[in-house]
Amino acid sequence: MTRKLTERGRARRRQILDVAAGLFAERGYHPTSVADIVEALGVGKGVFYWYFESKEDLFLEILASSSQDLRRRQQSAIGDEPDPLRRIELGIRASLAWFREHRRLINLQQFAATEDRFAAALRQHDAVAIDDITRHLKEAMADGTVPAGQDPAMLAHALVGATRHLARTYLFTADEPVEVVADVAVRFVIGGLVAEEPPARRLSR
Amino acid sequence: MTRKLTERGRARRRQILDVAAGLFAERGYHPTSVADIVEALGVGKGVFYWYFESKEDLFLEILASSSQDLRRRQQSAIGDEPDPLRRIELGIRASLAWFREHRRLINLQQFAATEDRFAAALRQHDAVAIDDITRHLKEAMADGTVPAGQDPAMLAHALVGATRHLARTYLFTADEPVEVVADVAVRFVIGGLVAEEPPARRLSR
Amino acid sequence: MTRKLTERGRARRRQILDVAAGLFAERGYHPTSVADIVEALGVGKGVFYWYFESKEDLFLEILASSSQDLRRRQQSAIGDEPDPLRRIELGIRASLAWFREHRRLINLQQFAATEDRFAAALRQHDAVAIDDITRHLKEAMADGTVPAGQDPAMLAHALVGATRHLARTYLFTADEPVEVVADVAVRFVIGGLVAEEPPARRLSR
């Protein structure tokens, strides 16, 4: 079903992807009908099904491409920075900048987690991000910057959770400067990663 | 429109609430039809509308009552603990324990954020939780445990984000012991909260 | 199914009849549910079905009793007036007074005509009224007051149509004094009944 498309065809396809992402993000996946999408584009319904197998398909593609786009942004920000913790910081800053620009997409990931048919795909994309971070963490543990003995994947998830939630909360509207949010996020996350066991330990039980 | 209910009526109402929460969490809100709910209960379709105004209404109620339940759990765990950071720790541990028991409900909050008509309600409930944490943080800032100068609400969101995401990832199945996740969460979060500016600062830019 | 009712039972029955007539007239038959009726009365649903076979049944009874009530009013107004045209006038005046008092019921007759299952009953009740009038007209034709040669039933319908429509239009709200409407109605109707052929004839074709 993957069609060979002319230049114009590829443009139209991207156009559908964009408009749909916008509508999905704004209203939600289910409340947005294929009819809404094509109407927003001012074209007939046939157009949609010429370029996409199904609504579900389209959503999956938006999901995949946004994850890829975000990752590209992170990697280009990180470059060949040697310090693993610094790489994490750069990744967080890049992610927040990306979220601000594509704030509408945060909702899509959010939603994808709640329905089986999308959750699997989402998990895969997330795994890639978690892997990246885990790699940095292992290195940081090796050189002693981050105390060893904790599951790096778990730390990676804590990091991702904090970052995304901050993005969701403060970057959805354009009010808060990214810089401010990023500073808090970085300090919080790095602090959490390098934290020694004792103080927390002593408190518990 | 609030009906006078007999004992039996209240039981049935609760039953619907439970079954529906389960189905919503498992399959998602939209993929779960009212027909599915009543069928799972083995009753006629009218029963649903005897107890609830609409499907939307039911969802909203599930959302509200789960937030309240979680909060009750946190507060009873915190008791009258005087140390604010310790209160936060107890809150996190209580939350994770609650999430494990009600892991199905995590998805509902997740979903609620993606559709306008639910997002507003969700934000209100979240605000309560954030307020609680913010209060602890201000106290901790006052006594110097947590460095002042940062927006306590923002820190609260970072904390919540990390905690929830860990819950979502590791407590959804029963594989990971809550203790383990809680230890990581607490160490990460407390570490993040008490982190001094310098190291993060030096790294950035 | 006709129950033996206690005094209190008969009162409740009448109460239902009244409330239902009000709601039917105000909102229409279909938009008024049995639930609405019992709710307006503040009783349970069982009550309704204790006193009435069905919603349809209830409506039919309202229809019948209102026709009877109107007829009683007409007859008592007419008394033993010997002049047939004068009897018609008195009937019209009595009808309009009744319509003003029971203006809500005009709609019910109106509606009844539009559904088969009610139309038959309505026709029967109407036939009674038409018969009454027809009798007066025949008498008036016999004594020469009304020119003979026209179908008295047809004239009766013209009379009824004019009167009811005026009632519907001007008596539905309490603004217009009945007297004024009645004067116009009587003059118009009597004028129409006594009209000689020539002027109309000459004009047509």
Place this chain on the structure above:
Amino acid sequence: MTRKLTERGRARRRQILDVAAGLFAERGYHPTSVADIVEALGVGKGVFYWYFESKEDLFLEILASSSQDLRRRQQSAIGDEPDPLRRIELGIRASLAWFREHRRLINLQQFAATEDRFAAALRQHDAVAIDDITRHLKEAMADGTVPAGQDPAMLAHALVGATRHLARTYLFTADEPVEVVADVAVRFVIGGLVAEEPPARRLSR
């Protein structure tokens, strides 16, 4: 929401309008389901909603277009007749002819009056007809044919009531020749309009 329709589309739309008008008139608005309508057409349920916003909408459109159609017929019958009373006669005759041809539609107007959401629209359409007649009457009063001193709008309503009721009663089936009914209607109405006050006056009180 007004769609661009092809020739074929417009034909289908009209077809729905016709079939629905027939069913509504025959069985009533509520007893006729959208399913009935599309089934009568032998098409899928979606077709209906491709052409109409809702069942209510469709009904409103039928109402409006039938009023317009009737008015067109009246006006073309009246032409440029100078005598106002003669214009009224021609209007009545044209109306009755139209009612005979579209006898099914009488019921729709009848019904529309009984539910708020339709009554308003109906009143507007009726107002147009009443205005037309009122204009003729004022002219007739000016030239002395119709005695002045009465509210012309009220007379117009009496006229309309008599005419419509005769139509409803005698033209619903094809038994009665329109001519006969029209002759009675015209003689009755014109007689009612030109009636002098005295005789009626003397009788009353």
Place this chain on the structure above:
DNA sequence: AATGAATGAGGATTCATTCAT
């Protein structure tokens, strides 16, 4: 490539009526 038209299963909701207590 694209359009308007059509499909029909599925969804939320209503409601007259019945029933157990």
Place this chain on the structure above:
DNA sequence: AATGAATGAATCCTCATTCAT
């Protein structure tokens, strides 16, 4: 007599998808 609870067919409407042109 009366209540709250329950039934389930029926209703309006939506929507992903397909089709003829």
